[in-house]
Amino acid sequence: MESAESAKWAESTESVPDLVRTRWGVSLTAPLLARFEEPGWSYEERVPRGCPACGGELHSLRRPYESQGRVYRYVAVVCPRCPAAYTLADLGVKRYDKLMGRSGRTPAPASVPAANPKPAPGANPNPVRGANPNPASGPGAGDAWRMLIGPCPTGDEPGGLTITPIHASPGVTLRPISGPARIIASNLAAPGPSWPSDLPLPAEPETRLLYWCKVTDPHWRPPAAAIDAAEDIRVIMPDGPDFDALRAHLADNDVPYRCARHWQEAEVVGTVNDVGGRTDLVAFPVRSGPLPAAPVAGPGAHAARDAFALQWDALDELPEDADDAYVPVAELVPPGWAQFLKYPTFNPAQADAVPAILADDGNVVVVAPTGAGKTPIGMVAALKANAQGRKAAWLVPQRSLTDELDHELDLWRGNGLSVVRLTGEYAVDAELIRKADIWIATTEKFEAICRTGSLRDALADVGCLVVDEVHLLGDPSRGPILEALLARVGQDTGQVRIVGLSATVANADEVADWLGAALVAHHVGGPPG
Secondary structure (H helix, E strand, O other): OHHHHHHHHHOOOOOHHHHHHHHHOOOOOOOOOHHHHOOOOEEEEEEEEEOOOOOOEEEEEEEEEEEOOEEEEEEEEEEOOOOEEEOOHHHOOOOHHHHHOOOOOOOOOOOOOOOOOOOOOOOOOOOOOOOOOOHHHOOOOOHHHOOOOOOOOOOOOOOOOOOOOOOOOOOOOOOOOOOOOOOOOOOOOOOOOOOOOOOOOOOOOOOOOEEEEEOOOOOOOOOHHHHHHOOEEEEEEEOOHHHHHHHHHHHHOOOOEEEEOOOOOEEEEEEEOOOOOEEEEEEEEEOOOOOOOOOEOOHHHHHHHHHHHHHHHHHHOOOOOHHHHOEEHHHHOOOOOHHHOOOOEEOHHHHHHHHHHHHOOOOEEEEOOOOOOOHHHHHHHHHHHHHOOOEEEEEEOOHHHHHHHHHHOHHHHHOOOOEEEEOOOOOOOHHHHHHOOEEEEEHHHHHHHHOOHHHHHHHOOEEEEEEEOHHHHHOOOOHHHHHHHHHHHHOOOOOOEEEEEEOOOOOHHHHHHHHOOEEEEOOOOOOOO
């Protein structure tokens, strides 16, 4: 049987884009995974769940590959309506049989459309992700078609591909409304969400027609259909002059907006898609990189909605003289440090925290809302360690965040400091590690380095440990490793200073007490940066 299958795929010279173009007459949007562009793919069957973006039909394509003498098959899951191609990891499953909702390998009977259906008059023939021209066929059309995006695998498994995981959980940033917990959407074939065990799941579905946008592109404009359909539309964006035309456009269309200096986050959260159709609550994060971010449903989407509401309310409480709250960098840091900081001023959250960072060498926990600009606070702590002739180590919870931080610290390299990135993907010479001024590492990687005897001398030179997302101490999956690491570091508080950066949580004082740290809390009423 296996040889017959191998012969079948050996005859195929089509890539995933080729097959989609031939079968449905549509083109996939670049960029795609490199292996999706390779030949050898064949159509398999229809998938018994809806597209997470538009609710349309999904179909599986497969290609064989050999590993350690065994033949496995890669999977591409295609939505002709979007059009889009997903991996198993994008859909929150590890194995193909879980995707299909069965334990065996027998294909489920299903009809396959021969061509892309014609769009309705006036409809976009190539709707963007999130568009749902036919809501009745998407999430909400029946429990079998409702899905909850759960945790993704972290390594390559036979039968599936993995990319940067979709994180449907915001850690313990928010305390959901108390009440009887129930899953908003379910699919028995999908794994459960990675959600803190001590927090109830969101208790009620979102019934409002929402279209909430965080924007970083001055050329972006809200779709007219979404403006007409949404009963609550809001936009958060930077306040620079590049956005004057967008502000004028929003004002002309009676769209509420609020501005924050140096805003850098892009996301759409809502129950209305770009063509005005009704959907379940979905968050569409926008991030840089070779692959677009996958949409987030279920509890993760509820957390994104609540985070947006907090940021919106915080901006509403800015006083009219808010510019006075922005402090020139040169007024708070020693001469020469400003060249290492990207912006010329500190926002109110940063201006509250920087004096505490510079006052002494004790541990500090800084709490501020998501988007408040905590990275420059960590930079000041690292610069202080460097000024004292010590190294700084900066811990982040995910590999993808090392990309962002590494990019942020390019400015430091240009000004003569050595920055080294320590993750499993980057083999770094031990001597380079010893010579570097600042290390960027995931918690797991740094913990492994702490157990490496050959680097103990370099570890002794670390004077400051900046811990991003320190509130993840309460996360059931990541918390234990972080807690053990900080406990080990805390045994030698005279040598290593801990600076924790935390989102807004209810128990920040407990985290600070455990670390023996001063607490600097910028409340929701303060403006994000």
